[in-house]
Amino acid sequence: MGFDMSAIHLKDLNIFYGDTQVVHDVTLDVAAGESFALVGESGSGKSTILKAIMGLAPDWTGAIEVDGKPRSHGPDRAFSRQCQMVFQDPYGSLHPRKTIDATLAEPLLIHGLKNRDARVVELLGEVGLDARFRFRFPHQLSGGQRQRVAIARALALEPRFLLLDEPTSALDVSIQAEILNLLKRLRKERGLTYLMVTHNLPVVAFMCDRLAVMRHGRIEEIASAEALKTGALATPYARELYRLSNPEETAEEQP
Amino acid sequence: MSPKTTGLSAWLTDDAPASRAQANLGRAYDIFRRLCRNPLAALGMAILLVLVICAAFAPWIAPYSPIGQDLPNRLLPPSAAHWMGTDELGRDIFSRVVHGARLTLLIVGLVAVISAPVGLILGAVSGYFGGWVDRILMGITDIFLSLPKLILALAFVAALGPGIENAIIAIAITAWPPYARLARAETLTFRAAEFVQAARLAGGSHARVIGLHILPLCTSSTIIRVTLDMAGIILTAAGLGFLGLGAQPPLPEWGAMISRGRAFILDQWWVATMPGFAIIVVSLGFCFLGDGLRDVLDPKSGDKA
Amino acid sequence: MSLLDIQNLTVTFPTPRGPVNVVDGVSLTLGQERLGIVGESGSGKSMTGRAILGLVRPPGVVKADRMAFEGQELQGLSDRAMRKIRGARISMVMQDPKFSLNPVMTVGRQIEEALRTHESLPRRALKARVAEMLEAVRIHDPERVMDLYPHEVSGGMGQRIMIAMMLIPRPRILIADEPTSALDVSVQGQVLDLIDELVRENGMGLMLVSHDLHLVGRYCDRVMVMNAGRVVEVLDAKNLHAAQHPYTKGLLAAVPRMNETRAELPTLDRSQWAST
Ligand SMILES: Nc1ncnc2c1ncn2[C@@H]1O[C@H](COP(=O)(O)OP(=O)(O)O)[C@@H](O)[C@H]1O
Ligand SMILES: Nc1ncnc2c1ncn2[C@@H]1O[C@H](COP(=O)(O)OP(=O)(O)O)[C@@H](O)[C@H]1O
Ligand SMILES: [Mg+2]
Ligand SMILES: [Mg+2]
Numbered sequence: 005m006g007f008d009m010s011a012i013h014l015k016d017l018n019i020f021y022g023d024t025q026v027v028h029d030v031t032l033d034v035a036a037g038e039s040f041a042l043v044g045e046s047g048s049g050k051s052t053i054l055k056a057i058m059g060l061a062p063d064w065t066g067a068i069e070v071d072g073k074p075r076s077h078g079p080d081r082a083f084s085r086q087c088q089m090v091f092q093d094p095y096g097s098l099h100p101r102k103t104i105d106a107t108l109a110e111p112l113l114i115h116g117l118k119n120r121d122a123r124v125v126e127l128l129g130e131v132g133l134d135a136r137f138r139f140r141f142p143h144q145l146s147g148g149q150r151q152r153v154a155i156a157r158a159l160a161l162e163p164r165f166l167l168l169d170e171p172t173s174a175l176d177v178s179i180q181a182e183i184l185n186l187l188k189r190l191r192k193e194r195g196l197t198y199l200m201v202t203h204n205l206p207v208v209a210f211m212c213d214r215l216a217v218m219r220h221g222r223i224e225e226i227a228s229a230e231a232l233k234t235g236a237l238a239t240p241y242a243r244e245l246y247r248l249s250n251p252e253e254t255a256e257e258q259p
Numbered sequence: 260m261s262p263k264t265t266g267l268s269a270w271l272t273d274d275a276p277a278s279r280a281q282a283n284l285g286r287a288y289d290i291f292r293r294l295c296r297n298p299l300a301a302l303g304m305a306i307l308l309v310l311v312i313c314a315a316f317a318p319w320i321a322p323y324s325p326i327g328q329d330l331p332n333r334l335l336p337p338s339a340a341h342w343m344g345t346d347e348l349g350r351d352i353f354s355r356v357v358h359g360a361r362l363t364l365l366i367v368g369l370v371a372v373i374s375a376p377v378g379l380i381l382g383a384v385s386g387y388f389g390g391w392v393d394r395i396l397m398g399i400t401d402i403f404l405s406l407p408k409l410i411l412a413l414a415f416v417a418a419l420g421p422g423i424e425n426a427i428i429a430i431a432i433t434a435w436p437p438y439a440r441l442a443r444a445e446t447l448t449f450r451a452a453e454f455v456q457a458a459r460l461a462g463g464s465h466a467r468v469i470g471l472h473i474l475p476l477c478t479s480s481t482i483i484r485v486t487l488d489m490a491g492i493i494l495t496a497a498g499l500g501f502l503g504l505g506a507q508p509p510l511p512e513w514g515a516m517i518s519r520g521r522a523f524i525l526d527q528w529w530v531a532t533m534p535g536f537a538i539i540v541v542s543l544g545f546c547f548l549g550d551g552l553r554d555v556l557d558p559k560s561g562d563k564a
Numbered sequence: 565m566s567l568l569d570i571q572n573l574t575v576t577f578p579t580p581r582g583p584v585n586v587v588d589g590v591s592l593t594l595g596q597e598r599l600g601i602v603g604e605s606g607s608g609k610s611m612t613g614r615a616i617l618g619l620v621r622p623p624g625v626v627k628a629d630r631m632a633f634e635g636q637e638l639q640g641l642s643d644r645a646m647r648k649i650r651g652a653r654i655s656m657v658m659q660d661p662k663f664s665l666n667p668v669m670t671v672g673r674q675i676e677e678a679l680r681t682h683e684s685l686p687r688r689a690l691k692a693r694v695a696e697m698l699e700a701v702r703i704h705d706p707e708r709v710m711d712l713y714p715h716e717v718s719g720g721m722g723q724r725i726m727i728a729m730m731l732i733p734r735p736r737i738l739i740a741d742e743p744t745s746a747l748d749v750s751v752q753g754q755v756l757d758l759i760d761e762l763v764r765e766n767g768m769g770l771m772l773v774s775h776d777l778h779l780v781g782r783y784c785d786r787v788m789v790m791n792a793g794r795v796v797e798v799l800d801a802k803n804l805h806a807a808q809h810p811y812t813k814g815l816l817a818a819v820p821r822m823n824e825t826r827a828e829l830p831t832l833d834r835s836q837w838a839s840t
Contacts, residue, residue: 045748046719060456081462089460097453101475103282111461136275139282144274147605157457176604176775181818181829188828203748210820210829233823249749250822272580 010069011036011197012057012165017066019049019056026052027064027221036164039191039198041208043245044218050201051092054167057199058089070165085115087165088158093174094150098142104128104153105138111160127156131186148179155186159194168200172207184211205249209233217242293555300551306544313360321354326509334527344529346519352533355511359534362512363541366427366496367489373431375485378438383473385439386446387465397443403436408491409498416504423512426505430495434488441484442477449476479556486549490542497538513538567737567769568594568616568654571630575611575793578623586624587611588793594737598763598770600780600801602815603790609773612790613739617656618646634736652682655730657723657759659742664726665714672710675729682733693732701728701758720751724758731762737769745774756783777804777815789815 012034019027027049034040042050055061057068059079068075070087091097098107108124117123128135131152142150151171158166171187172180188211191198202208208215209232217224217239225239235250237243272289276282294300313320323329329349337344343352385396403411415429449455450473458468497514499505506512508519513534520531575587587608592599601609615626618638631638633649641649658664666674675694679685685693698706701724714722723743730738740759744752760783763770774780780787781804789796789812797809807813814832 045750058460060459079459079462084460084462089457091453091457093453097457099454099458099472099476103276103279105279105282110458110463114462114467139276139279140274141282141286154457157461161461177777178604178815178818178832181820182831184820185828185831204820205749206820206822206824209822209824210826235822245750246822248753 010034011038011071012040012199013067013069014053014057015067017053017056017064017068019052019061020063021052021061022063025221027056030066030221030223032216032223032226034197034199036197037195038214039200039212041212041215042199042201042218043203043205043208043215044224046203048218049221050218051169054089054169054199054201057167058087059083081115084111084163085161086163087167088161088163089167089169090151090154090158090171092170094147094154095142095174097154098150100142103139103141104133104145107142107153108157108160111157115161123160127160130159130190131156132182146179147175148182151175151179151183152186155183155190159190162194164195165197165199168198170201170203173202173204180207187211205232205246217245290555294548294551297551297554299547300554303544303547303549303551306540307548310360310364310541310544313357314364317358317361321351321357323351323354325350325355325358325511334523334530336527337529343533344527346516346530347523352516352529355516356513356534356537359511359513359516359537362423362506362510363493363496366423366430367492367545369427370431370434370492371485371489373427374434375438375481377431378435379442379474379477379481380469381435382439382442382444383446383469383477386443387450387469387473389450393443396439400436400439403433404440406433408433409495412495412499413502413504416499421504421507423506423510426496426499429499430492433495434492437488438481438484441480442474445477445480446473449473479552483549483553483556486545486552489545489549493538493542493545566593566595567634568592569630569632570616570628573612573615573626573628573631575608575615575620576625576627586793587615590790590793590795592788592795592798594769594771596767596769597786598760598772598784600784600787601771601773601790602775602777602780602787603796604815605775607790608793609775609790610741611793613656613741613771613773616739617650617654619650619656648682651678651730651735652733653735654737654739655733655735656739656741657726657730657743660746665722667714669713670710671712671714671717671725675710675725675732678729679732694728697728697732698725700731700762701725702754703728719747720755723747723751723755727755727759727762731766734766735768737771738763739771739773741773742775743772744779752779759783776819777812778819781805 010033015031017027017030018025030053042053044050052061056064057070057075059075059077062077064077070083075083105124108127109120112120112123124138125135128138133149133152133156137145137149142153145153155171168187172183175183184207187198190196198212200212209229212229214226214228215232216226219241225237225242227237227242231237232246235243235246237246270281271285273281273285276285294304327350329345331349332345333347333349335341335345341351341353343356346352346355381396381400385393411433412429415432416425419425419428455468455472458472496505496512497517500512500514501518503515503518506515508515516534517531520527520534524531570593571591573587573590574585576583576585590612601612603609611620614620616631616638618641620626628639633654638646638649665671672694675697676690679690679693694710695706698709703709703721703724709717709721717725727743738759743759744755747755756779759770770784772780772784777787781801784801786798787801787804788798789809791811796811797807799807799812805816807816811832814830817830818832820829
């Protein structure tokens with residue numbers, strides 16, 4: 005196999021909010037089937053890149069191609085079946101007045117897909133949620149359960165690409181482990197391509213094949229997960245991040 | 260672990276509802292239960308229930324015809340035969356007040372049905388799109404808001420001609436701007452929410468996002484506001500009736516009845532007082548219910564216990 | 565003598581399904597040391613901290629056999645007496661500085677207020693103390709920062725300002741409730757190092773609440789593991805990796821490592837210690 009074909013291709017991407025430019029000259033390629041991480045401190049423009057790909061940050065220049073097709077500057081129906089996004093905050097990403105059933109059926113309804121009832125049950129099963137959650141409201145679910153619903157919603161249209169914006173940073177470590185396992189399993193079963201934002205390097209080591217380290221809206225370095233695991237990073241900033249997020253090592257350094 | 264409640268209540272409060280209908284009914288039941296726990300809201304509901312019953316069964320409740328004149332028995336004080344006395348044409352005031360409930364309900368109902376959706380949609384569209392759409396729509400809203408309601412309603416009735424239909428239209432025209440403001444403010448808080456973005460990313464159109472995702476979140480505050488405004492609407496309608504621009508005789512509209520009773524206010528106090536009393540009680544009923552709804556529906560002020 | 569001595573603390577909330585003990589018979593003592601409290605969210609960590617400060621709101625009910633600060637029983641103290649202790653003697657740093665700082669008051673004023681309610685000082689001395697404190701939390705240009713409003717400072721700086729505010733009355737105990745969960749890794753380390761240093765220099769007691777075992781292990785002397793309102797076990801931080809209880813082991817194993825080779829992360833088998 006090998007990651008030869010570029011599935012997500014960004015070239016000289018500059019993204020603006022009004023007059024301020026928050027992403028500068030970002031170029032990167034994610035191969036089909038790959039899991040690619042964007043890491044860096046908050047405010048470095050990671051979420052903004054995902055939003056630009058999805059069409060939620062419409063003010064950009066450069067090139068964005070997904071699966072060989074250039075992206076428009078807004079969300080569009082055809083693209084939504086190809087690529088979906090999971091947001092960071094499991095408390096903000098589900099409509100508070102809609103049952104889980106309504107949330108999961110919505111994308112199916114928009115695209116006029118058949119067998120909605122069966123699909124909703126199937127989706128719940130796939131993300132490891134019991135069918136009795138189906139007609140509950142979000143406030144009756146825990147954070148981890150909500151994030152599972154958000155993942156199920158993203159999978160409803162059977163996209164081949166998932167953009168994940170810090171999917172576990174609002175969750176406990178014990179719940180994080182469950183969600184990471186789920187994401188890993190889904191990728192394997194469905195051959196998904198992930199572009200995942202996180203600020204947690206060990207999560208990258210567990211989940212991803214490659215990573216891009218971002219700072220102030222620019223990519224500092226692109227490295228492989230192997231390089232990350234051994235700390236063989238090229239730039240000083242990336243090495244600093246590595247040092248700060250390696251608890252075992254720092255613990256030993258302590259007097 | 261929990262004491263099992265039985266029957267319908269258990270079905271409604273089930274933690275894991277088995278169908279969409281059960282989930283939604285469960286939510287409605289929860290709201291109803293919490294309303295009942297608030298004594299003032301329960302009183303408000305009781306008053307409005309009486310109003311609805313009066314309106315629905317007016318011919319059976321009222322002992323006399325609301326328009327049948329009986330000149331020998333004019334201006335009788337309250338008695339066993341005429342609970343609220345009779346007016347200057349010998350009509351039984353109690354019967355007229357009971358029949359007037361229909362008009363009152365018609366007026367507040369129609370005004371709410373016309374103005375609330377108009378306000379909601381304008382406000383939500385304005386807040387959702389922002390930019391020049393927002394500036395234009397809110398400009399119009401502000402013009403309406405800056406004029407006193409009763410004066411504006413008067414102007415419209417004067418232009419359209421007196422009559423109950425025109426009064427309803429005039430009141431509705433003056434009632435929507437606050438709802439538009441409210442809906443816009445609420446929309447601004449949800450516009451950038453992730454669940455709205457997720458709906459867009461699923462391929463949903465702007466109309467769908469506004470209609471199915473944003474509006475349902477603005478409705479509870481609008482329902483609260485409309486309920487609280489009902490008192491004002493009733494008073495405006497009564498005001499128009501009092502000025503002779505609303506319901507026309509012999510319709511038993513409460514405001515018009517007060518207006519007729521004005522001539523006898525010192526000697527035959529009941530003619531003006533009885534419909535006035537009805538107006539106050541119903542207005543208070545709406546206020547109590549609105550207050551209770553606010554505690555129950557508004558997640559910011561009410562606790563979720 | 566220990567700074568804090570708590571025996572059999574219980575916090576109860578009424579729910580539609582009957583009363584629930586969200587903190588259930590917790591006992592702990594705290595000396596001039598750093599005690600970590602870990603557990604999943606909802607395990608009652610914050611509630612324990614709030615109960616100590618008398619901040620549990622009705623309908624919550626706090627009961628304890630003993631809850632003593634420097635030998636003085638805290639239960640039954642008047643609101644006034646409690647306010648004197650809270651802030652001045654025991655301080656708490658909350659998770660998100662955005663919700664704990666007053667948005668319409670400058671940072672400098674807020675820190676001054678925190679000091680003034682506990683100590684009366686002349687204006688000039690007040691200012692000097694505030695500047696000194698801001699420097700202690702490694703804000704290098706205190707004069708400028710004092711005039712900023714909370715929305716004008718970054719998350720990490722906001723948290724440092726919170727810490728300055730909490731430490732300026734020189735309390736004996738600092739309760740830090742997930743002080744860095746809202747911050748980046750790079751800033752997290754700085755803030756925790758800072759708390760650590762200030763606590764050690766001043767001989768204070770620290771209660772560090774977190775859901776991250778590794779982090780607590782790194783910054784504390786002892787670790788108390790909580791689940792469903794109960795203490796699962798208390799360990800020396802040094803021996804954290806030799807934890808015996810399956811819940812603690814489960815929490816430790818669930819964290820991904822930098823040199824990760826596992827294909828799947830072990831997850832907690834909740835059925836085993838789900839609260840009854
Ligand atoms: N809607 C917006 N309008 C204006 N600026 C924004 C908006 N969203 C994000 N920003 C700014 O863009 C920069 C990058 O933000 P973001 O992509 O969210 O960072 P990250 O996800 O890496 O934490 C930040 O400085 C942030 O303040
Ligand atoms: N007002 C309340 N009514 C009922 N239960 C509450 C209330 N406040 C908190 N709880 C419950 O107390 C438990 C412990 O909460 P908390 O101490 O905040 O947990 P932690 O800080 O460990 O995440 C939670 O299960 C929570 O649901
Ligand atoms: Mg982000
Ligand atoms: Mg907590």
